[in-house]
Amino acid sequence: MKVLKFLILIASISFAQTSEDIAIKMYSRLTESIPATNSSIIQTMKGHIQNGDFLSAAKEATQSNDFYNIGLKNFAKSFTDVNNEGSIRMPLNDMSATIIGFTRDDIDFSTILSADTFYRLNTTPAFSIANNTHYESAENSYANLKTSLVADTISSVNNFAPSKAAGLLTTRAFAANSYEAGTNRAAVNNIMNQFFCKTMEQVQDSTRPATRVARDVFIVPNPTIPHLFQTRCSGCHGLMDGMRGAFAHYHFNERTMVYDDSKVHDKYSINATNNPTGYITTDDSWINLLNYGVTESFKSTLLSGKGAKSLGTAITTSKQFSVCMSQRVYKKLCLKDPSTTSEKNYILNLANEFKNNSYNMKKLFESAASSARCITDSEGGAL
Ligand code: HEC
Numbered sequence: 001m002k003v004l005k006f007l008i009l010i011a012s013i014s015f016a017q018t019s020e021d022i023a024i025k026m027y028s029r030l031t032e033s034i035p036a037t038n039s040s041i042i043q044t045m046k047g048h049i050q051n052g053d054f055l056s057a058a059k060e061a062t063q064s065n066d067f068y069n070i071g072l073k074n075f076a077k078s079f080t081d082v083n084n085e086g087s088i089r090m091p092l093n094d095m096s097a098t099i100i101g102f103t104r105d106d107i108d109f110s111t112i113l114s115a116d117t118f119y120r121l122n123t124t125p126a127f128s129i130a131n132n133t134h135y136e137s138a139e140n141s142y143a144n145l146k147t148s149l150v151a152d153t154i155s156s157v158n159n160f161a162p163s164k165a166a167g168l169l170t171t172r173a174f175a176a177n178s179y180e181a182g183t184n185r186a187a188v189n190n191i192m193n194q195f196f197c198k199t200m201e202q203v204q205d206s207t208r209p210a211t212r213v214a215r216d217v218f219i220v221p222n223p224t225i226p227h228l229f230q231t232r233c234s235g236c237h238g239l240m241d242g243m244r245g246a247f248a249h250y251h252f253n254e255r256t257m258v259y260d261d262s263k264v265h266d267k268y269s270i271n272a273t274n275n276p277t278g279y280i281t282t283d284d285s286w287i288n289l290l291n292y293g294v295t296e297s298f299k300s301t302l303l304s305g306k307g308a309k310s311l312g313t314a315i316t317t318s319k320q321f322s323v324c325m326s327q328r329v330y331k332k333l334c335l336k337d338p339s340t341t342s343e344k345n346y347i348l349n350l351a352n353e354f355k356n357n358s359y360n361m362k363k364l365f366e367s368a369a370s371s372a373r374c375i376t377d378s379e380g381g382a383l
Pocket residue numbers: 181182183184185186189200201204216217218219220228229232233234235236237
């Protein structure tokens with residue numbers, strides 16, 4: 001241990017960074033662009049760094065156009081990757097634009113899955129619920145996201161009640177990935193990946209009650225694995241089917257998200273003979289079975305409710321949501337997954353800070369970018 005500390009000390013001396021190096025590194029990581037050394041922003045950041053005020057330096061960078069148009073945009077796009085690989089290749093859409101808008105306007109991120117708010121641009125062609133042209137053409141013509149994003153209400157453009165709007169969960173992009181093919185379980189799977197930073201494989205737990213598992217999840221008569229349903233299927237489906245009730249009235253119909261208040265969508269009752277004693281969905285109630293075991297940190301004060309809006313609130317007020325957001329920001333800015341105990345503790349601290357800062361995403365970026373841990377690339381050593 002002593003030898004290791006000594007080596008780190010040597011390394012940090014021999015690779016000592018000047019305040020200008022730090023300013024450039026911080027700016028590049030936040031904005032994903034290379035600044036000119038003599039640019040006024042780098043000189044201002046350098047001044048803050050010389051005064052030991054790293055946070056103010058980071059705040060300069062988060063005011064730049066590049067932060068909104070490149071760094072933050074790519075962060076927001078990684079939430080919309082259908083393959084859940086964090087890819088940034090997809091075009092800008094209502095989901096990524098909303099993440100950027102919430103960040104720019106310092107809106108409480110714990111409402112990102114429940115608010116009746118989404119962001120579009122003040123550019124033409126106008127926003128449409130039936131295609132993504134509005135966002136794609138704005139992006140292709142390099143509209144400045146720092147100045148041209150405007151907040152709008154999800155309920156008004158979709159023509160449903162405000163109580164049916166659930167932030168990102170009711171954006172067209174999320175709907176296309178979650179409510180089109182299949183049985184709306186993809187919505188829970190996407191939530192797990194994007195907002196809890198876990199896969200269903202990681203959280204499955206066969207001790208969870210199977211009470212909500214629907215009739216299409218067949219109980220396979222398999223002599224070699226007699227308890228397959230309980231040991232394998234209900235580990236995932238117990239919690240997934242418990243939550244998918246929230247989306248019982250949502251569907252994505254080729255081009256457009258559809259909300260039908262009059263009935264539970266037919267896909268909730270398909271293949272009923274597979275498991276005749278399975279759960280029958282009659283309304284949009286949901287239960288949250290994530291509050292114990294390996295998912296204890298996913299606990300929320302809301303353990304049941306009706307509709308996507310309350311489920312969204314249950315998700316974003318859990319500790320795991322804050323941890324996941326912190327982890328995503330850390331990975332983006334510090335270019336690594338938190339793997340050591342010390343890094344994991346740092347993520348927990350960031351998550352607490354995020355919550356205490358009224359879930360302010362911009363501050364989360366600034367805090368992580370200005371941390372010694374991110375700047376030195378070492379185990380949190382002093383600068
Ligand atoms: C690791 C988690 C996991 C396990 C274990 C699991 N499933 Fe699933 N299952 C899913 C997910 C996620 C979906 C939704 C896929 C989608 O629509 O993208 C799904 C969807 C389904 C569907 C609906 C298919 C459709 O048309 O949408 C059925 C039926 C199903 N699973 C049956 C089973 C059975 C039977 C077992 C046990 C042998 C099982 N599953 C085990 C995660 C799991």
